[in-house]
Amino acid sequence: DADVTQTPRNRITKTGKRIMLECSQTKGxxxxxxxxxxxxxxxxxxxxxxxxxxxxxxxxxxxxSVSRQAQAKFSLSLESAIPNQTALYFCATSDKIPGQxxxxxxxxxxxxxxxx
Amino acid sequence: xxxxxxHPSTLSVQEGDSAVIKCTYSDSASNYFPWYKQELGKGxxxxxxxxxxxxxxxxxxxxxxxxxxxxxxxxxxxxxxPEDSAVYFCAASMHTGGFKTIFGAGTRLxxxx
Numbered sequence: 278d279a280d281v282t283q284t285p286r287n288r289i290t291k292t293g294k295r296i297m298l299e300c301s302q303t304k305g306x307x308x309x310x311x312x313x314x315x316x317x318x319x320x321x322x323x324x325x326x327x328x329x330x331x332x333x334x335x336x337x338x339x340x341x342s343v344s345r346q347a348q349a350k351f352s353l354s355l356e357s358a359i360p361n362q363t364a365l366y367f368c369a370t371s372d373k374i375p376g377q378x379x380x381x382x383x384x385x386x387x388x389x390x391x392x393x
Numbered sequence: 394x395x396x397x398x399x400h401p402s403t404l405s406v407q408e409g410d411s412a413v414i415k416c417t418y419s420d421s422a423s424n425y426f427p428w429y430k431q432e433l434g435k436g437x438x439x440x441x442x443x444x445x446x447x448x449x450x451x452x453x454x455x456x457x458x459x460x461x462x463x464x465x466x467x468x469x470x471x472x473x474x475p476e477d478s479a480v481y482f483c484a485a486s487m488h489t490g491g492f493k494t495i496f497g498a499g500t501r502l503x504x505x506x
Contacts, residue, residue: 281436317402319482319496320437336495367436381427382494384436 280304281385283368289391296355298388300368307373309351310335310382311343314365323366326351327373358392365389395420397485399497407505412473414500416483417465423485423493426459426466431480431499440481441468473504 281302290296300309310325322335324343332343340362342354355362366389369382396419406412418426424445429437443450443457443466450457454473459466470477480501486494 317498319397319399319498320484321496322494369436380425381439381442382429382437384429384438386434386436 279386281368281370281383283366283385283388285388286386287389289393290358291393292359294358294392296358296390298353298366298368298390300351300353300385302349302351302368302370302383304370304372304383305348306370306383307348308371309345310369310371311341311351311353312367312369312384313337314367314387320367323353355390358390360392363390363392395423395485395487395493395495397483397495397497399483399500401500402498403501403503405503405505406473408473408475410473412470412477412502412504414468414481414483414502415465416467416485416497417463418485418495419464420485420487421461421464422487425486426457427484427486428455428457428468429482429484429496431482433479437482470502473502475504475506478502478504 284299307328311323312320314320321337325333326345344352365387367387368385371382399416427442430440431437441457443459454471456469480499482499483497
């Protein structure tokens with residue numbers, strides 16, 4: 278089984294609908310992230326959380342919200358989806374390495390969202 | 394804020410040849426530089442990383458070099474194989490002033506058998 282699991286893997290929806298993408302992890306990491314991937318733009322950070330009570334905006338948080346329900350679960354919501362939110366979304370986790378700051382990101386397999 | 398530029402966007406090499414991907418970053422506070430490989434239908438996976446106190450790191454056929462003065466770092470793959478075909482992302486991270494990991498736009502590498 279994958280260490281970082283995303284559901285759904287594919288979703289087609291219509292403009293204005295509310296969408297939730299879910300992420301769960303078995304790595305025991307405190308840090309979780311949501312990224313968006315668009316062709317030619319790399320990966321851009323939407324939100325991140327360093328523990329259950331910590332939520333931080335990333336580069337492109339407008340139009341998105343998140344919930345950290347437990348150490349292992351981090352969900353991303355689009356309250357009213359629009360076509361330019363069509364993208365591949367990745368959840369990731371990382372461990373805290375004392376004295377070394379940021380470390381390796383462990384990604385899920387992605388959730389492809391299409392907004393018509 | 395930090396900006397990471399990655400070149401080329403597409404790279405095609407013959408099996409057995411070397412491949413080089415280059416990245417530049419803008420923020421001198423960045424101190425961690427990972428490289429990720431993304432295979433089709435999968436999430437990115439770390440293949441090698443380097444911290445700012447090191448100039449070069451090697452792991453079998455892959456190596457990364459870092460020039461802090463010029464603010465650029467490169468990925469070198471030697472003796473390329475068809476299974477090296479993938480999208481490669483460089484990134485620059487810092488852990489001061491909040492969390493920031495900025496990714497390059499990616500390089501699609503094709504290794505022709």
